[in-house]
Amino acid sequence: MPISFRRSWSNPEIELFRDTVLRFLNDHMIPDDEAARQRGHVGHELWRKAGQAGLLCTDIPTEWGGAGGDFRHEAVLHEEMSRLCLSGMNAAVHSIVAHYFLNHGTLEQKQRYLPRMARGECVGAIAMTEPGTGSDLQAIRTRAQKQDKHYLINGSKTFISNGMLAGVILVVCKTDPSKAAAGTSILIVDTEDCPGFRVGRVLDKIGLKAQDTSELFFDDVRVPADAVLGGVEGQGFYQLMADLPYERLIIGLTAVAAMEGALELTLAHVRERKAFGQAIADFQNTRFKLAEIATDIQVGRAFIDRCVEDLLKGQLDTATASMAKLWGSEAQGRVIDACVQLFGGYGYMNEYRIARMYTDARIQRIYGGTSEIMKEVIARAL
Numbered sequence: 492m493p494i495s496f497r498r499s500w501s502n503p504e505i506e507l508f509r510d511t512v513l514r515f516l517n518d519h520m521i522p523d524d525e526a527a528r529q530r531g532h533v534g535h536e537l538w539r540k541a542g543q544a545g546l547l548c549t550d551i552p553t554e555w556g557g558a559g560g561d562f563r564h565e566a567v568l569h570e571e572m573s574r575l576c577l578s579g580m581n582a583a584v585h586s587i588v589a590h591y592f593l594n595h596g597t598l599e600q601k602q603r604y605l606p607r608m609a610r611g612e613c614v615g616a617i618a619m620t621e622p623g624t625g626s627d628l629q630a631i632r633t634r635a636q637k638q639d640k641h642y643l644i645n646g647s648k649t650f651i652s653n654g655m656l657a658g659v660i661l662v663v664c665k666t667d668p669s670k671a672a673a674g675t676s677i678l679i680v681d682t683e684d685c686p687g688f689r690v691g692r693v694l695d696k697i698g699l700k701a702q703d704t705s706e707l708f709f710d711d712v713r714v715p716a717d718a719v720l721g722g723v724e725g726q727g728f729y730q731l732m733a734d735l736p737y738e739r740l741i742i743g744l745t746a747v748a749a750m751e752g753a754l755e756l757t758l759a760h761v762r763e764r765k766a767f768g769q770a771i772a773d774f775q776n777t778r779f780k781l782a783e784i785a786t787d788i789q790v791g792r793a794f795i796d797r798c799v800e801d802l803l804k805g806q807l808d809t810a811t812a813s814m815a816k817l818w819g820s821e822a823q824g825r826v827i828d829a830c831v832q833l834f835g836g837y838g839y840m841n842e843y844r845i846a847r848m849y850t851d852a853r854i855q856r857i858y859g860g861t862s863e864i865m866k867e868v869i870a871r872a873l
């Protein structure tokens with residue numbers, strides 16, 4: 492009997508939702524993917540269509556305009572985009588931003604942003620990284636200075652996912668540079684009609700070609716005093732730390748889904764392709780590699796599924812979520828590299844999905860906290 496990669500947390504209702512997601516990806520994302528890769532972004536229209544199809548903010552309560560589902564609905568969307576290597580729409584960052592509003596925002600902030608984010612009318616981004624600092628977040632220099640009833644924001648951010656298309660950006664700033672974590676706040680910036688705010692280059696990456704990753708500049712950007720997330724200064728670091736399990740699990744989950752997608756593609760290729768009078772699939776080396784890959788996926792899935800169940804119960808801790816991100820992203824790199832090898836020269840051609848999966852996989856070990864930072868977090872919890 493062929494192996495199936497079941498999810499312990501799924502059920503018929505969730506699988507029906509998966510069908511809806513797949514229909515959307517087939518109808519709207521796949522046909523435009525090549526053009527989006529050339530442009531460097533998917534455009535606003537796709538976001539609006541995703542909102543109309545009920546695919547955004549699925550785990551946000553209906554009172555805030557979300558679908559009222561739970562993390563399983565989110566998981567299905569992120570998994571299927573990763574399995575099919577459709578990386579143009581960074582719905583994960585969008586969901587993460589929505590969760591900042593949900594978990595830390597004031598009533599007014601939730602009302603103002605969440606319904607529009609669920610409809611895909613307002614794309615979300617979060618800007619932490621700066622040209623001078625990434626892993627060492629406490630060293631950020633972007634400054635938000637209070638003046639009467641507003642803040643003035645000055646600084647620059649880089650590598651920001653959804654940065655060009657974003658309607659709302661959570662900007663991590665220093666409100667008190669004399670303090671480390673306690674001097675950090677998250678300021679909400681509406682990008683429309685925002686004097687002093689500028690999107691720089693949409694960066695040219697080796698992978699994630701259809702996804703916009705941008706530089707952002709803030710030059711005396713004036714936001715009202717109530718634009719501090721949660722309404723109280725100095726909470727930024729606490730807010731960032733609180734949402735790490737959610738963010739890191741999404742990366743681990745997409746890693747396993749990408750491995751599943753890569754295995755599917757590779758099986759089809761090696762069964763079809765012949766060398767020395769036999770299918771590539773029949774060489775013992777190929778069968779052993781595929782067996783190793785399938786085993787990695789099964790083992791990874793068991794752990795990720797446990798993390799999903801823990802998250803659903805509100806019990807996923809940061810160190811375990813960091814393990815999901817660390818192990819998942821490292822395994823994804825190894826597995827997809829092995830798949831490319833089994834494709835031979837075709838595996839190096841961008842027109843083959845496996846080649847795009849290879850370059851997309853590389854960033855998983857870097858963003859959302861690098862593998863080295865994951866190890867620090869895990870080691871501290873031992």
Ligand SMILES: Cc1cc2nc3c(=O)[nH]c(=O)nc-3n(C[C@H](O)[C@H](O)[C@H](O)COP(=O)(O)OP(=O)(O)OC[C@H]3O[C@@H](n4cnc5c(N)ncnc54)[C@H](O)[C@@H]3O)c2cc1C
Pocket residue numbers: 584617618619620623624625626627649650651652653696699704854857858859860861862863864867
């Ligand atoms: C495509 C893409 C999308 C991104 N999206 C976003 C986004 O939406 N928002 C955002 O804010 N940022 C985003 N980032 C930034 C990303 O999170 C950072 O690149 C990442 O955190 C690493 O920071 P850095 O690039 O400054 O590397 P550095 O911090 O300079 O690290 C360089 C190397 O040193 C290692 N290192 C650093 N500190 C330690 C340590 N204590 N111990 C051991 N090794 C260490 C790192 O692991 C790494 O290998 C994105 C990046 C990319 C490329």
